[in-house]
Amino acid sequence: MGGAAKLSLQIERLVEVVESRRTETSMANTVSQGTSIVEVMKDVATLPGTECGSKLWWFATKLFCTQEKIEMLDPDLKLQFLNHELAKG
Structure with a gap:
């Protein structure tokens, strides 16, 4: 796998983590309302x-x-x- 492909996969993983945390935070805020x-x-x-x-x-x-x-x-x-x-x- 080339360097560009590895970088692309890592960026996708970072985006998934950020989106996951955003969803968790949103759910926590909904519960506390x-x-x-x-x-x-x-x-x-x-x-x-x-x-x-x-x-x-x-x-x-x-x-x-x-x-x-x-x-x-x-x-x-x-x-x-x-x-x-x-x-x-």
Whole structure:
């Protein structure tokens, strides 16, 4: 294989890697949309027993100060997740 052909293959591989990373970044941004701390806390305040100012609400304000914890939040198990995390202390 000649030098020009090798260079062409390497360039194609670089383009594939860049496109792959761009797709991964786009997917990650899509997943994180709608998961800001403010949005999560508005949602938390609608759960039974988590009204603004309640013990569970204050706990959630501390818990969801990090994106990592927000990403762990299962939309269908919000209240159970909060109670579980609170019990772990």
